[in-house]
Amino acid sequence: xxxxxxxxxxxxxxxxxxxxxxxxxxxxxxxxxxxxxxxxxxxxxxxxxxxxxxxxxxxxxxxxxxxxxxxxxxxxxxxxxxxxxxxxxxxxxxxxxxxxxxxxxxxxxxxxxxxxxxxxxxxxxxxxxxxxxxxxxxxxxxxxxxxxxxxxxxxxxxxxxxxxxxxxxxxxxxxxxxxxxxxxxxxxxxxx
Numbered sequence: 001x002x003x004x005x006x007x008x009x010x011x012x013x014x015x016x017x018x019x020x021x022x023x024x025x026x027x028x029x030x031x032x033x034x035x036x037x038x039x040x041x042x043x044x045x046x047x048x049x050x051x052x053x054x055x056x057x058x059x060x061x062x063x064x065x066x067x068x069x070x071x072x073x074x075x076x077x078x079x080x081x082x083x084x085x086x087x088x089x090x091x092x093x094x095x096x097x098x099x100x101x102x103x104x105x106x107x108x109x110x111x112x113x114x115x116x117x118x119x120x121x122x123x124x125x126x127x128x129x130x131x132x133x134x135x136x137x138x139x140x141x142x143x144x145x146x147x148x149x150x151x152x153x154x155x156x157x158x159x160x161x162x163x164x165x166x167x168x169x170x171x172x173x174x175x176x177x178x179x180x181x182x183x184x185x186x187x188x189x190x191x192x
Contacts, residue, residue: 039086
């Protein structure tokens, strides 16, 4: 995917080249993760964007009521529906190495096939429908979501995840960052 030329004049920032809020955000990422993801380095050009992303991301992780594996299903389904290869690779790594997503589930999500866990499949399908249908589930989709044991509270938290991923996915579309080394093994293969 090629970045838009109107944004290519902005430079990816580092903790040393950024100032103020952006410098603090990037230093915090470096401290916690051991590196500054390219996505953050680009988003830091508008510190409010990175701040909003990090704040919403943290709240989704802590308050959604979804397990870590379910959270990754939501993030992956959103990133795939939005066509963001960077976030698909990053969340695939997190799913595999940190969040306990079973390999067959991760493979199914990435390949666009039915997830072999029926509850996670409903979550993937619901998230994808929310992205593609601009937040409007039909009655059958809503019944399937609630019938799988999910709640209205959790539906609202999917909306939060969609907002967070829209910030990162669209920023990545604009900047087209190189994939960071920790995510490289999960790169999305080019379509044939």
